[in-house]
Amino acid sequence: MTSEHEFITKTYYQTLLPETDKRHPVEVLGEAYILEQEKELYDLSYIRFAQGEIYFHYKDYEAAIYKWENINNDLEPWAKKNIADAYYELGLLSNAEKVYGSIITKNKILTSEVSLSLFSLYLEDDKLDAAYRVLQEAIDGNPDYPELTTIAKHFYEEQKDWKNAVELAINEAERTLDLAWFDTLIDYCEAGHSSSFTPDTFVSLLRNLYELDQARFKQLLAAIWKNYQHTEQYLSWLHSVIQIMKDLEINPYESWYTIIQLFEEAYIELTTGDYLLRDIGQLMPKLLINWLNTTNASNGLKAATAILAWDDIFPSAFKTVIVKEAEIVLENAHHHPISMDETYHFMTTIIDWAEKNNIEASNRLVWGFHQLFDKEATNILVLGKGKASFVNSMLGEEILTPSLSNFTSIHHGPTRELREVSDTADISRSEFGEIINPDSVVEATVPSSTLEESGLRLNTTGLKEYFQEKEKHLDTYKWLMESCL
Numbered sequence: 001m002t003s004e005h006e007f008i009t010k011t012y013y014q015t016l017l018p019e020t021d022k023r024h025p026v027e028v029l030g031e032a033y034i035l036e037q038e039k040e041l042y043d044l045s046y047i048r049f050a051q052g053e054i055y056f057h058y059k060d061y062e063a064a065i066y067k068w069e070n071i072n073n074d075l076e077p078w079a080k081k082n083i084a085d086a087y088y089e090l091g092l093l094s095n096a097e098k099v100y101g102s103i104i105t106k107n108k109i110l111t112s113e114v115s116l117s118l119f120s121l122y123l124e125d126d127k128l129d130a131a132y133r134v135l136q137e138a139i140d141g142n143p144d145y146p147e148l149t150t151i152a153k154h155f156y157e158e159q160k161d162w163k164n165a166v167e168l169a170i171n172e173a174e175r176t177l178d179l180a181w182f183d184t185l186i187d188y189c190e191a192g193h194s195s196s197f198t199p200d201t202f203v204s205l206l207r208n209l210y211e212l213d214q215a216r217f218k219q220l221l222a223a224i225w226k227n228y229q230h231t232e233q234y235l236s237w238l239h240s241v242i243q244i245m246k247d248l249e250i251n252p253y254e255s256w257y258t259i260i261q262l263f264e265e266a267y268i269e270l271t272t273g274d275y276l277l278r279d280i281g282q283l284m285p286k287l288l289i290n291w292l293n294t295t296n297a298s299n300g301l302k303a304a305t306a307i308l309a310w311d312d313i314f315p316s317a318f319k320t321v322i323v324k325e326a327e328i329v330l331e332n333a334h335h336h337p338i339s340m341d342e343t344y345h346f347m348t349t350i351i352d353w354a355e356k357n358n359i360e361a362s363n364r365l366v367w368g369f370h371q372l373f374d375k376e377a378t379n380i381l382v383l384g385k386g387k388a389s390f391v392n393s394m395l396g397e398e399i400l401t402p403s404l405s406n407f408t409s410i411h412h413g414p415t416r417e418l419r420e421v422s423d424t425a426d427i428s429r430s431e432f433g434e435i436i437n438p439d440s441v442v443e444a445t446v447p448s449s450t451l452e453e454s455g456l457r458l459n460t461t462g463l464k465e466y467f468q469e470k471e472k473h474l475d476t477y478k479w480l481m482e483s484c485l
Contacts, residue, residue, distance in 0.1 A: 015050075025050075045071045048070055049071055055067065061087075077107065081114055093125050139168075162193035166193050170205060195231055199224075238270075256295070263294065301330065304330045308327065362423045388401060411444075411445060419442070421443060
């Protein structure tokens with residue numbers, strides 16, 4: 001039975017040669033031609049077709065063309081293709097193009113062969129636009145044709161046409177689920193060639209890859225992610241990340257280090273960049289949940305604290321179970337120290353973002369952060385009935401009175417100043433008697449050589465601790481101090 005492979009390689013003639021006949025094919029076919037003519041009803045097309053192949057292999061292209069021009073049966077489309085091949089070998093490119101273009105067939109293999117032949121012809125004739133067109137038509141018509149997509153891949157790479165190269169890799173990866181195409185796409189994305197596509201292009205692709213190979217999934221996800229960083233499509237990409245990660249069975253005990261880093265960078269970018277609350281309000285909770293899901297007890301501290309900080313600002317943003325999970329991570333992470341600089345950066349990021357988005361943050365809270373992370377001062381907390389006497393004796397003057405119940409912080413300054421810091425205001429006062437809100441923090445600046453030389457800041461408290469309404473935060477601050485020591 002004749003196969004298309006024999007037509008493609010021009011070896012159909014071998015099917016007409018008896019296995020036991022060792023004569024030259026030209027002689028055997030010539031004799032068969034004469035015998036066929038002697039029949040009352042004869043058809044010389046098959047023999048002529050085979051003879052044309054022999055002439056072609058011996059580079060007698062004109063003789064081959066003559067034979068193939070007289071084919072009128074079912075072999076006619078292949079005969080036309082062979083005639084065009086002969087013209088191509090003769091360097092008659094316009095003749096070859098014309099014949100290739102005249103072939104009408106429903107045979108997908110022949111159509112693909114014609115397209116590839118035209119592609120080679122157009123490249124040789126420097127007709128790049130035509131080469132692109134016929135190659136795309138071939139892929140659209142029969143992408144499974146052997147080597148077709150590989151040829152297209154190499155062509156796009158040679159042309160440095162990364163848009164078409166990436167698109168081809170995406171389509172073939174989705175169509176075939178062949179990991180080789182995913183590897184190609186990873187290479188392209190790591191080289192920075194994927195940002196011209198809309199982020200949603202990669203959603204289903206990455207979800208499919210997760211089922212095939214999780215290591216490659218993380219590699220491709222990271223490569224695409226980095227392409228969108230600092231671009232106008234970054235927010236859209238982060239929305240796509242949420243779609244990609246949705247319902248995936250994440251094993252945080254695998255290596256998610258790169259993805260965790262990207263989540264952290266996204267959080268910092270969103271809270272320190274030029275994004276408004278309306279831009280990220282719906283995105284941020286989902287992003288933080290996915291960040292937490294990729295972590296474990298040893299590396300989930302930042303994700304957990306980000307969730308708790310966001311929950312403080314927007315109490316209804318997370319389900320209770322998520323907040324509880326973040327709290328558990330925070331509790332279990334106490335033995336993992338973090339640096340003072342990391343903690344300070346994290347807290348100031350939240351405060352700056354809140355101010356930029358006109359979200360009111362407690363002045364006492366902000367004041368407490370700045371005192372906590374002031375490296376130039378050594379804080380001493382003075383408690384007990386005789387605290388006022390002790391502080392006054394150190395300062396050499398009557399500053400405190402036993403009746404003062406507010407949390408008070410005293411440090412050196414060139415002039416005497418008094419500030420009342422409440423949740424909603426920061427007001428200068430002339431004397432302690434003007435302070436009537438028991439929850440306010442009092443900051444006193446006094447000229448004191450003792451405090452100046454020692455670098456001490458004296459802190460006292462009375463009936464109420466500042467931040468008392470947020471005991472969980474107080475515990476967190478104490479832990480942060482312990483971690484940084």
